[in-house]
Amino acid sequence: MFNNIPxxxxxxxxxxxxxxxNSTYVTxxxxxxxxxxxxxxxxxxxxxxxQPLLDKDGKxxxxxxxSGK
Numbered sequence: 125m126f127n128n129i130p131x132x133x134x135x136x137x138x139x140x141x142x143x144x145x146n147s148t149y150v151t152x153x154x155x156x157x158x159x160x161x162x163x164x165x166x167x168x169x170x171x172x173x174x175q176p177l178l179d180k181d182g183k184x185x186x187x188x189x190x191s192g193k
Contacts, residue, residue: 136161137190151177158190 139151139160150163152174163174176184 153187153190155190158186158188159184160187 135155136152137155139153141148141150143149146167148165152161152163153159154161160177161174162177163172165172179185
């Protein structure tokens, strides 16, 4: 069904992953924009929430290692 879709390079890099109680917290960075996200899953039956991390001014935090690429 999806054989004709071109393969794109992976867009996100995994920065960290941590499990606390029944929740999994994953920090990702978008390699295209440099925006850093946190992804939270509370258990295997719940949906995953993905939110951008914000800087001190309330704007999405751009990882300087990825900005300008």
